[in-house]
Amino acid sequence: MACTSGGMSDVAPVPEQFPVGLRVLVVDDDVICLRVLEQMLRKCMYKVTSCSQATVALNLLRERKGCFDIVLSDVHMPDMDGFKLLELVGLEMDLPVIMMSADGRTNLVMRGIRHGACDYLIKPIRDEELKNIWQHVVRKKWNEIKEHDYSGSMEDHDRQKRAINDAEYASSVNEGADEVLKTQKKRRESKDEDETELENDDPATTKKPRVVWSVELHQQFVSAVNQLGIDKAVPKRILELMNVPGLTRENVASHLQKFRLYLKRLSGVAQQQGGLPSTYCGPVEQNIKLASLGRFDIQALAASGQLPPQTLAALHAELLSRPPGNLVLPALDQRTLLHSSIQGSKCVPVDQNVAYGQPLIKCSSNIAKQTSQPVMSNEDGLSEFEAWSSKNLGDMVPACNFGTVVETNSNMLISFIQQQQQKQSVIPEPSRSINVQPSCLVVPSQSSPNFQTGNSPVSVNQNCGFRNLAMDYNNPLLQSNNSSGSGQNMEVECKPVPMHSEFGTAGSVSSASSCSKNIQDSACQRVPSSPSTISVVMQVPSMNRVQSSHSGKPDLVQVSTRNPVYVGKGPSIPSRFAVDEHELPLSNIGQVKLYAENNGNKVKQEPNDLTENVRVGIPVRQTFPQMI
């Protein structure tokens, strides 16, 4: 944003004085705190603006964009919740926000973090703490610069409030400029008309008069997006849902872009991948997902610094080789994914990461290659996978694993289906969609380790149990090789069918829980080409064990994931906004458990569960363990 940069430019040229003159906006309905804070900040030589009402503060911020470097906000305010203000500030002007409250209870602080607060101060606030707040301004700048380096033009746009045009869109995905054209073409081919329109229209949006996104309006917007699902939210539909007179689709499109950027920002991860060549010919949605998944892994790993260079190189190679569908769904999925994956990766020790990264990649590569025909791709992916694994993972992963992997061609299919279904399931419910993504991320990390670990369980982190599960599955799986045809069939079915279809169920499960990866891994292995009724129940009980039972019923392959991979254990965090959902994975990660069972029966129920689960958010998950 111009404002922000302006602020920095003021500051940057005068390093000697730097913190002096920092423009701080303080918002607190408690006039005593406000007065004290104001005085303290003055003593720090900051330029202070104080405000006792959140709405007034928000207006101030909107009217005087670029006039503040940092915002301090109380949490409890009568006219507007501090977290909401935090959200909006994060969304509209990329400013660092420090939350403060006398209430330092963990869940509250967690909420602040989840909403993107750069700090959370507990009252009474001491001047020592305030003397240091300038660091957040600098840190944010630094991060942006870094991001900029990594993703090229993206960051500029990020800071700009203007609507993002196609090029930017593409660039956000890290694509070369020429790629953009291709992408657009592809997109047009794809069914996602709205998406395409969105992009095309955006530039126009830029020139139109700005709509002020009031809190209410934004809430409407968010709920519409939630209803549609973040991946499926296209301006037209959002507009329909919002039903606000005078609001144009362009307005919505622009806001959606910002919203996505906001989500990305929340993830706090720079999109680092240099231009991944992506040409994508298949169905957009699936590819996107897959691609994004593969992507996020890498990024997460790289970001966490836990990825060994060689591995990274391998990953990159893989990514490059695959035709990426990334372009289509740039912002949300990837960001979300990244975000969650990153979080997950932080918790995960190195070995895990590596292992984990591989499976994902494999999937993505497969899919990418064969876009529409998931089945076919399996082999490719597998082979790559093997090669890759042998190189990098050799030490860690026993040979057995690979074998398993190879045998399960169906895995790919399944995963594919799952993902598709994810999409489908996601669509109906907004919150869910959001949730799904994050959770997906979470799960994968764990699941993938299992996958690779294969029979020899390597204790990565806490999730040992998980791996064990994988092992179990693997054995049974060995038997089946899949016919790609079956996979295709499944795919076909899945698409049309909403959540309730069998596939849908399976898919929904995976998607909803974000277990998709787990499912992919676990399910894939388990479900051979010869369709057997398999219900994979993913539960994330506190315990670490996974149980899988195969009941081979020839007819249907059903993957029902009862409990999305979420972990119940994390502190139960109320989920609001997209942010919450993203973050949930973190807490969960440690404790995620995969429950895989083959029960053909439960499929139908699953969707419901999923839905509920999704809505509830991760915390709810804890309850599920008993199911099996």
Place this chain on the structure above:
Amino acid sequence: MLGLSVDRLRADMNRLLALLFHQGVLDEQFLQLQQLQDESSPNFVSEVVNIYFHESEKLLRNLRALLVDKEFSDYKKMGVHLNQFMGSSSSIGAKRVRNVCVAFRAASDQNNRAGCLRALELLEYEYCYLKNKLHELFQIEQQRILAAAVRYPVQQHHHQQPNNP
């Protein structure tokens, strides 16, 4: 002598402050408050504390009104009030009031009405004590300032004398 009275008043203030610290009525945050007072805002402490009194009494009234209501069930609202009370009390270093607020809020979280009522009584007591003591402090402060103001011209006079002759 005026100068002596200034010193004496200052000593009184310090003694009172020490007592309040010792009793846990105030904590170091109050010192921070005092340090924030400077030429640009010479009455900062009393200004803030007076706002605090004003706000606190409002809050206490609200809390009592909530609890007196027989059909009271809005513990959430009470929690919001208490949170604000906690925040402002801690901001001026009113340690004991803040601590009672914490206990109060705990009772409120448990929907413990009896506990809330007891806590409210205690809160009112602590608040009154604090208010009295701070008033006392400010009175001494006022006297000291007056005394110092009286002394100032005298000092000037002394300074000038050597020059004039």
